[in-house]
Amino acid sequence: MIFFTSLTVTSLLFASNEPKKEQPEVVVEKSEDTKIQVALLLDTSSSMDGLIDQAKARLWNIVNTLSTLKHEGKTPGLEIALYEYGNDGLNEKEGYIRQVTKFTTDLDLLSEKLFALRTNGGQEYCGEVIKKSINQLEWDSKKNSMKLIYIAGNENFDQGSVNYVETISTAVSRQIFVNTIYCGDRQSGISEYWQAGATKGQGKYFNIDQNRTIRYVETPYDADIERLNKKLNDTYYGYGSLGVSKKANQLVQDSNANSMNKAIYAERAVSKSKAAYKNESWDVVDAYKKDASFVDKVKKEELPSEFKDLTKEELKSKLKETDKQREEIQKEIDAVAKKRTLYVEENTSKSDGDDLGAAITASILELAKKYNYKVEN
Structure with a gap:
């Protein structure tokens, strides 16, 4: 082993x-x-x-x-x-x-x-x-x-x-x-x-x-990480031609990781809380975070339904609010992940x-x- x-x-x-x-x-x-x-x-x-x-x-x-x-x-x-x-x-x-x-x-x-x-x-x-x-x-x-x-x-x-x-x-x-x-x-x-x-x-x-x-060691923290990962997914909104398929693929890859082991699912969720996990090509929040002019460039018909009826100022405000929510969830995942890692360290040879x-x-x-x-x- x-x-x-x-x-x-x-x-x-x-x-x-x-x-x-x-x-x-x-x-x-x-x-x-x-x-x-x-x-x-x-x-x-x-x-x-x-x-x-x-x-x-x-x-x-x-x-x-x-x-x-x-x-x-x-x-x-x-x-x-x-x-x-x-x-x-x-x-x-x-x-x-x-x-x-x-x-x-x-x-x-x-x-x-x-x-x-x-x-x-x-x-x-x-x-x-x-x-x-x-x-x-x-x-x-x-x-x-x-x-x-x-x-x-x-x-x-x-x-x-x-x-x-x-x-x-x-x-x-x-x-x-x-x-x-x-x-x-x-x-x-x-x-x-x-x-x-x-x-x-x-x-x-x-x-x-x-x-x-x-x-792989399953831990008492895995359920919390799974719950937080689902909340994190709710902060992603697909836009443009890639939006629907890429958002769906995010969930598919969660499922793929989970099909192998709960621990792998947890590790993937931790990865999604890191800076390396970025999706500006299809997610409105990451796109705006990378380029503030995204709001001026994106066409209304390319936006997800939740954002289509917003003015530019309302859209900026909504994106900033969602980004803040995402960062808070990512911090929660990071805090739980540290406890999880210590537990795994203590329970493996x-x-x-x-x-x-x-x-x-x-x-x-x-x-x-x-x-x-x-x-x-």
């Missing part, structure tokens, strides 16, 4: 028995536009159902860990991209590789895409999927932005025509760090070049059992191994130090 909570991730920084290796010097610049960009490259061949389940289960825990990071007191922007590779159902001409999402701040979309992944046997070309992620994604050019690739799979790392050494060298030259997660025993991952890939990528090498059962979420959060926190990011709960 694996026991893992958001407050225990820092202890993982010192738990690895991997030998220390030389790290590149990171030049840090001052900027208010700091970003954390994470590209997840997941093997969806026929043996990887457990890996996909771990990704679905750990998404919100990873987001919550990232949400604790501050740079010079400011919250960085969070963007996550998703690729699948090694699946016979994908285009052979594309190397059995598909960009599932480009870098996005839409966490509901990311959850939707993760839950839609299906496995099938295939050829697993690690070098090629890394190359595509480097070339296709819009990586931030600022040196104080954290740029990370996580590739997970279980076949030889050197398969395919694309040389992984050259590709990863290109990534490092752009300060994109490559981390590898081998699904199997540690020594097999080493002999199949997964450790070599991480070493070349100035990242971390992990091995996990993708089929390991993760035990030490993890007996890494899972996908533990591997990712541990390496993120370690690399964050190099960029002068600090953990602020």
Whole structure:
């Protein structure tokens, strides 16, 4: 069994028995536009159902860990991209590789895409999927932005025509760090070049059992978090062509998390109380919060029924009032979440191994130090 909570991730920084290796010097610049960009490259061949389940289960825990990071007191922007590779159902001409999402701040979309992944046997070309992620994604050019690739799979790392050494060298030259997660025993991952890939990528090498059962602790606080999450949902109002479908998807992703475990549902609710969860593309409150001129730009017919008959001044007042209500609910969720985390800490034993979420959060926190990011709960 694996026991893992958001407050225990820092202890993982010192738990690895991997030998220390030389790290590149990171030049840090001052900027208010700091970003954390994470590209997840997941093997969806026929043996990887457990890996996909771990990704679905750990998404919100990873987001919550990232949400604790501050740079010079400011919250960085969070963007996550998703690729699948090694699946016979994908285009052979594309190397059995598909960009599932480009870098996005839409966490509901990311959850939707993760839950839609299906496995099938295939050829697993690690070098090629890394190359595509480097070339296709819009990586931030600022040196104080954290740029990370996580590739997970279980076949030889050197398969395919694309040389992984050259590709990863290109990534490092752009300060994109490559981390590898081998699904199997540690020594097999080493002999199949997964450790070599991480070493070349100035990242971390992990091995996990993708089929390991993760035990989640249900707590006395879960019911309160569920109640507050429903109140939080009531502060979202869809507008424009995306409004109805995106609002519906918010509820679907709540349901997806709940279908896996009450603890995962709670972690998702906590994520929705963080700055990383923003929906200005479809929610009127977030749209106004990002751009006050939204009130002047939006057409009446694009507004939800609750707002259509309001004057511009009334609309501004209503949006400000709703935003205040939302912030109060988010603060309540945060307060309950801290109690919940302490309860989980007190009622679990030490993890007996890494899972996908533990591997990712541990390496993120370690690399964050190099960029002068600090953990602020």
